[in-house]
Amino acid sequence: MKTLRVNLVGREYDILIEKNLLCKSGELIKERFSPSKIFIVTDDNVNAIYGSIVTESLKDSGFEVKLVSLTPGEQTKSLEQLSYLYSEALAFSMTRSDMVIALGGGVIGDLTGLMAATLLRGIPFVQIPTTLLAQVDSSVGGKVAIDVKEGKNLVGAFYQPKLVIIDTAALDTLSDRIFFDGLAEVIKYGLIADDMLFNKLENCQNRNDISKCIDDIVYTCCDIKRKVVEEDEHDTGLRMILNFGHTLGHVVEKNYNYETYTHGQAVAYGMYLISIIGEKMNVMQKGTADKICLMLKKFDLPYNIKLADKISDTLGLDKKNDGSNINIVLLDRIGKAIIHKMPLSEFADMVQKEIN
């Protein structure tokens, strides 16, 4: 089993990575913690495949377990579902010495994390991520949130889990669309922090090749995120490099009303587009965008998305802008991100030219 330790003073935690850990979740928790009750939150898709494996493992280890399964999809990250979880957990008479588990993708992780952060002013929380995106990104770092009608992730908290259990075998049941969606974030890690990871992905031809080295890949990504989070837990500086491709990715997501493209697909295109712009600004090395494009084609990610004629409004509303300047993440080279500050209007003009 591969293990990483996230070192945050007073809130350190382990990330465990191996195939078939789900059926060992009870013992992995019992070795480290002693709750009497465990409240599992999952969604109907994940519950159908993995709900009973995790529940049985926890019961075998002597815990009293209640599982609540929600409708899959982003719309579940809502105040209404949060409120429903509070009621279900309180009906289970939980105390602060009990435990909450998020079993599923980023939707379940974000919602359940916020519930755990706030119920009784905080209940110990374990992440068991089952999508590639959740394993390499959302389950590590402690950002938890729900969406409100004004926008995505606008109500949330920083609340670190006590443990992250990553069963990479669970990825086998993901559809290609959801698997490659998460792969966009993996590509991002290679681009911003690890040229060897990017090379490894260049040497993989298909999902099967990736699956053969998935444990190493997930470990490498979690390790990158660990380092960034340890330095900048509350997202006031370095953590911004994790947003490479995201400013333009958010433009895509908003443009298509969060429907046509998944987050990973939008970010994939965002990474390509920002690299074209970064090359034109003479900040990024020539040929970087082409390398990214080849990678996107190979893994069925979009490299050509039509955007609305005028995008400045969408860009202006982006929460990453800072007064009239915008911080954009570019690459000094593949494997090293840099933050570049420039006037928002200049940036919007460059993007506008590129998409017309």
Ligand SMILES: NC(=O)c1ccc[n+]([C@@H]2O[C@H](COP(=O)([O-])OP(=O)(O)OC[C@H]3O[C@@H](n4cnc5c(N)ncnc54)[C@H](O)[C@@H]3O)[C@@H](O)[C@H]2O)c1
């Ligand atoms: N907290 C953070 O730092 C952070 C970072 C990135 C993204 N996010 C959030 O993550 C969410 C997206 O997460 P996601 O992409 O995991 O989506 P998701 O949770 O909606 O999961 C995608 C789909 O896969 C299904 N699924 C999950 N695991 C499965 C498995 N092993 N086999 C078969 N099907 C499975 C789910 O039921 C769902 O239908 C967004 O809400 C985003 O805002 C949070």
Ligand SMILES: [Zn+2]
């Ligand atoms: Zn992302």
